[in-house]
Amino acid sequence: MNRIDAFIDSFCELYETRGFADEEEQVLPDREVLKDVFMTLLNASCLREEASFSSFRVCFLDPESSFLDAYVYAHRLKFDTPIPFSVSGLHKLAPAINPSMSYLVVNLSKAPYMVTGIIAAYTTWDKIMKGERLSGSGMPLVPNFFVKGPGEIDACFGEQVIVGYSFGSFLVSRYHVFESSLVADELRRGSSVSEEERVKFLCRVLWNVNHYKHGGAILIVPSKDYDSRYLDIKYKLPCEFLFRDEMSMIDVNEAVRNKELVSYSDFIAKLTTVDGAVLLTKDLDLLGFGVEILTDKMARKQPDMRFINSDDTENKNRKFNDNGTRHRSGYRFCDCVEGSVAIVCSQDGSVKACTKKDGKVVVYDNVAT
Numbered sequence: 001m002n003r004i005d006a007f008i009d010s011f012c013e014l015y016e017t018r019g020f021a022d023e024e025e026q027v028l029p030d031r032e033v034l035k036d037v038f039m040t041l042l043n044a045s046c047l048r049e050e051a052s053f054s055s056f057r058v059c060f061l062d063p064e065s066s067f068l069d070a071y072v073y074a075h076r077l078k079f080d081t082p083i084p085f086s087v088s089g090l091h092k093l094a095p096a097i098n099p100s101m102s103y104l105v106v107n108l109s110k111a112p113y114m115v116t117g118i119i120a121a122y123t124t125w126d127k128i129m130k131g132e133r134l135s136g137s138g139m140p141l142v143p144n145f146f147v148k149g150p151g152e153i154d155a156c157f158g159e160q161v162i163v164g165y166s167f168g169s170f171l172v173s174r175y176h177v178f179e180s181s182l183v184a185d186e187l188r189r190g191s192s193v194s195e196e197e198r199v200k201f202l203c204r205v206l207w208n209v210n211h212y213k214h215g216g217a218i219l220i221v222p223s224k225d226y227d228s229r230y231l232d233i234k235y236k237l238p239c240e241f242l243f244r245d246e247m248s249m250i251d252v253n254e255a256v257r258n259k260e261l262v263s264y265s266d267f268i269a270k271l272t273t274v275d276g277a278v279l280l281t282k283d284l285d286l287l288g289f290g291v292e293i294l295t296d297k298m299a300r301k302q303p304d305m306r307f308i309n310s311d312d313t314e315n316k317n318r319k320f321n322d323n324g325t326r327h328r329s330g331y332r333f334c335d336c337v338e339g340s341v342a343i344v345c346s347q348d349g350s351v352k353a354c355t356k357k358d359g360k361v362v363v364y365d366n367v368a369t
Contacts, residue, residue: 004042007170008035010163011155014172015143020157025067028143029060029108037085037106037113038145038153038165044090046150054094057156059103059144063116071140074121076105082114089115099146103139161368172310173368177353178202181308182362186341186355190222191282193241201265201284206343206351206369208269215347216272217330219291220280222339230297230336234276234290241284272345277330282339293329303335304360318363327352331361343367 012031021027028034041058061067061076068074083089085106093115097104103119121139139158146154151167161173178184178199187198209216219231224238242260268286271278276290295301307318320328330342334356341355351367 003168003170004035004038004165007155007163007165008038010170010172014162015155015157018162018175020141020143023067025061025065026142026157033108037108040085040087040090041145041147041153042151043087044094045147045153047087047091049091049095053150054091054097055099055146055148056090056094056097057099057103057139057144057146058106059119059140059142060108061105061119061142062109063105063107067142068119068140071121074119074140076117076119078117079115082107082116085113085115094147101139103142103144171350171366174310174364174366175368177364177367181353181364182357183341183353183355183364186339186357187220187282189282189339191284193282193284197261198284200261201268202343203369204262204265205269205272206345206367208266209272209345210349210351210369212269212273213347213349214273215326216345217277217326218268218272218280218343219277219293219330219333220282220341220343221287221337223281223283224285224287226281226340227337230294230333231279232292232294233279233288234292235274236288237286238288239286293333295329295332298332298336300335301332303331303356305331306357306360306362308362308364310366323352330354331363334361 008031011034012028015021015028029037037058045053047053063078068076083093093104097118101121104115105117105119107114107116119140141158144156144158146156146161148154152165154161154164156162160175163170163172178187179195188195191198205218242257242264268278268280271289274290276292278289279287279291281287302320305318305320307315309315320331323331324346327344330344331354334340334342334354338356341353343351343353345351350365351369352363352365353367354361354363356362
């Protein structure tokens, strides 16, 4: 089985097991149809238009479907004459598509496949991310392919990436690392922060870190009384979760608390752009940033490791030295500081989270944000 077959099979399997297909329009096309579509998109992704590569989304809806009636902010615009779904056709159409707000609509009911129109969706996601709104609309929840660049395509449900393909390899996104994993168990232990706020906070921080494209690390220790022998904090800047050193956030209304969550998480994310890690407690209180992990003070330079696959089995082929300096330092930190968690973001956007369990550092990669 080649990589493309494996990618399509993973998309189909994960899409089914995660239960996305509640409506008829959310059901995936047949596997062979998906593969045909993917191959056309892969070839189209490598073509330049006006000296640049296009980024766009393609979804699969029947032209007569009423599915979008529930999305009052999404407008389906039909071409008078359908456009052939081909490499040359996509090459011309793709620059017109904003992948944050639009889909090209492809009718796959019969061959040859045709592009029937565009879904233009007014979204407020950018305003949510900036803290200007607390809630709003996202892209309509239909299966789609997101062409990110030459040779890079994500298989998605709405904006949620299920599995990503890049130059012949693919990664399965992990969506529940902060809710149902050994990392989640460790973050809960001894924390007074609610599950919902912790997950929102971490995902928002990591989303912002990815968009800074700087990379970074977040170290989470059990409490302010952690074992400090292995860290040097360049910038000590202690403050409490949601800035509650300034005011109590326990009894304020939900809207104000959500605004504070946005503000605090954005603040923490920006700190990761300084060289060194950000240091938090399990209550998400900030201890400082620009943190150096003092690996020379650690007795064990190479901890026992467990790397966990997307199906929760152990990948015995992965080794400690397969990772970069930032990642290895995080693994060593978790090995030495009991009850700690390390979250490491690469410049390419990949995220790993790890903790120690039964004497081994356990690593989850490709954490979704």
